[in-house]
Amino acid sequence: MWVKISVPYNEGGWYQGYREDCSGFVSMAWVLPAPGLTTYTLPTVSHPINKDDLQPGDILLNQWGGWPVGKYGSPDAHVVIFDSWADSMHMHYNAFEEDPYYGEANYTTNIPYPFWPGYDSSDYVPMRLNNLSNSPTILPGGVWTDPSPKDGQMVSDVIHFAAHAYPTHPGDPAIAQVNFTIGSQGTWKVACTVVPPATGDVFACDVNLKDLGISYGQIQVSFDVYDQAGNINLAPNGVHTLTYAPTPQPVPTPTQPPTLEVKPSSFVASDPSICPNGKCEMTLSSPNSNAGNIDWKATITIRPGAGTGIIGSVSPSSGTLAPGQTITVSFRISSSICGDITGSTITFTGGVSPVVVQLSGSFGPC
Numbered sequence: 001m002w003v004k005i006s007v008p009y010n011e012g013g014w015y016q017g018y019r020e021d022c023s024g025f026v027s028m029a030w031v032l033p034a035p036g037l038t039t040y041t042l043p044t045v046s047h048p049i050n051k052d053d054l055q056p057g058d059i060l061l062n063q064w065g066g067w068p069v070g071k072y073g074s075p076d077a078h079v080v081i082f083d084s085w086a087d088s089m090h091m092h093y094n095a096f097e098e099d100p101y102y103g104e105a106n107y108t109t110n111i112p113y114p115f116w117p118g119y120d121s122s123d124y125v126p127m128r129l130n131n132l133s134n135s136p137t138i139l140p141g142g143v144w145t146d147p148s149p150k151d152g153q154m155v156s157d158v159i160h161f162a163a164h165a166y167p168t169h170p171g172d173p174a175i176a177q178v179n180f181t182i183g184s185q186g187t188w189k190v191a192c193t194v195v196p197p198a199t200g201d202v203f204a205c206d207v208n209l210k211d212l213g214i215s216y217g218q219i220q221v222s223f224d225v226y227d228q229a230g231n232i233n234l235a236p237n238g239v240h241t242l243t244y245a246p247t248p249q250p251v252p253t254p255t256q257p258p259t260l261e262v263k264p265s266s267f268v269a270s271d272p273s274i275c276p277n278g279k280c281e282m283t284l285s286s287p288n289s290n291a292g293n294i295d296w297k298a299t300i301t302i303r304p305g306a307g308t309g310i311i312g313s314v315s316p317s318s319g320t321l322a323p324g325q326t327i328t329v330s331f332r333i334s335s336s337i338c339g340d341i342t343g344s345t346i347t348f349t350g351g352v353s354p355v356v357v358q359l360s361g362s363f364g365p366c
Helices: 022-029
Strands: 010-015 018-020 046-048 059-062 078-085 092-099 104-112 125-129 141-144 158-166 175-184 187-194 202-208 217-227 232-234 240-244 261-263 266-268 279-285 294-301 310-315 318-321 326-335 344-349 355-360
Touching: 018 022, 022 078, 022 092, 078 104, 141 217, 158 175, 158 217, 175 202, 187 202, 261 355, 294 310, 310 344
Parallel strands: 266 355
Antiparallel strands: 010 018, 046 125, 059 078, 059 125, 078 092, 092 104, 141 158, 158 202, 175 187, 175 217, 217 232, 217 240, 261 279, 279 326, 294 318, 294 344, 310 326, 344 355
């Protein structure tokens, strides 16, 4: 698990409660209490064995790093987890280790027994965890629900975790909890802890990555299953690498200013066939395409010089039009003297741009 996800070497860091160094790595593999023992204290839970008795999971320990017994701090103190022999003569072996040389958890092959020259190799001792039996290890089971995370999948701020967790064999202890975990920029954290649901075996939670302080970019997700006897199955369904990107924001639809339509756009106000009894009518319309109401207003402008006795009025002179609505507006001119209103206008405002109706015609006793 640590090797697969490249947990970094960091004596001051922790992954799932264990120190990110060589002895913390061994403590995790041996399921010792977190944060783990050190190279100096691992012998309190283990005992020396013969070279040819080494089995996967045993360790080779350099307890004091070539310094006198009881003197702490040697940079050469180290421990590796034996995996297999690399040759039939048992001269070289393969091992798992958390090593500052590699900067992360590593599977190292073809190591000369007992260790590389120049690192006080003669001080490496094969050791085995005390009280081991031949009974099978109990590991609770777990698998992502469908759909499961996929490598390369894009996720945004909120991610939904869900996994089945169950006793692997009949009679195994019941499940105590599931920890969903997230790795970002070399650091792992528990995103949420889920206790058994009231029914079924699906453990689920929703996690806000932004609230957790997760940085945008590649992240790793996994889950660990714990049973009520303290057995732990770390990442039983593997680790998946996802890409975390900001939640897309909806693109606002541009709001078009409403359009006001006025007909006719011009008329001879003195023509009785157009404006009987001096009363002219126009229609104001708001097209269905408008997004909202139009608050309109009409303003009459009599051409300078048309005559001081000419008076014009619009009724109604203002109002509100809903999309798709049409109304009739009347215009009336009165005059006590002869005058020509050609060049005068009625201006309707409220739409995207003013609408100007041109007026013409003579009025009064001419």
